[in-house]
Amino acid sequence: MTRDRISILGLQAFGHHGVLAHEREFGQRFVIDVLLTVDLEPAASSDDLTDTVDYGALSADIATIVAGDPVDLIETLAGRIADRCLQDRRVLNAEVTVHKPSAPLPVVAAEVAVTVHRAAT
Numbered sequence: 001m002t003r004d005r006i007s008i009l010g011l012q013a014f015g016h017h018g019v020l021a022h023e024r025e026f027g028q029r030f031v032i033d034v035l036l037t038v039d040l041e042p043a044a045s046s047d048d049l050t051d052t053v054d055y056g057a058l059s060a061d062i063a064t065i066v067a068g069d070p071v072d073l074i075e076t077l078a079g080r081i082a083d084r085c086l087q088d089r090r091v092l093n094a095e096v097t098v099h100k101p102s103a104p105l106p107v108v109a110a111e112v113a114v115t116v117h118r119a120a121t
Contacts, residue, residue, distance in 0.1 A: 002092065004040035006053055009033050013066035017077055020104055030066050030077070031099035031111075034058075036085060037092040053088050074098040074114050082118040094118045 011034070016027040036053060043052035065080050078098045085094035095117050103112035 002037060002039040002041075004038055006036045006038055006040075006055055007034065008055055008059055008062070011059055011062055013063040015066040015068075015077070016070040017066075017072070017074060018070075018100075018104075019072045023104070024070055028100070028102045030074070031101060032062055032066065032081065033097040033099070034062065034081065034085060035095040037094075038090050039092070053090055058085065058088075074100055074112070075116070078114050078116040079118075082116050086118055086120055089120075092120050 011032040013030055013032065014027055015030050016024050017030070018024060018028075038053055040052060043049075045051075061084055062081055065084060066077065071077050071080075078096045081098070082094045082096045085091050085096065095115060097113055097115040099111050099113040101111040103109070105112070
């Protein structure tokens with residue numbers, strides 16, 4: 001069982017997700033963390049990008065998902081991102097955290113975040 005990981009931390013993108021009308025209308029910044037379990041031995045041996053996950057392309061796709069079709073819940077957004085991560089056959093597990101720093105709350109809090117864990121089937 002591999003313990004190798006690729007991490008993308010603090011990816012920022014603007015989206016229009018949320019239950020409230022003003023969240024949909026004005027949008028806000030979301031911060032995404034992705035942790036992927038991947039066997040990195042082939043890439044370490046070959047030094048070839050085709051033997052690993054292209055985290056540049058993946059990052060761009062994640063930003064596109066965040067900027068794309070609005071959803072009510074960040075749980076749904078996190079699930080969409082995890083599904084995209086698992087499209088690469090090399091990804092064994094994906095952990096995705098969506099941070100919502102400007103979540104409308106009745107109290108002061110630094111942020112709201114959800115984390116989903118998904119495994120390849």
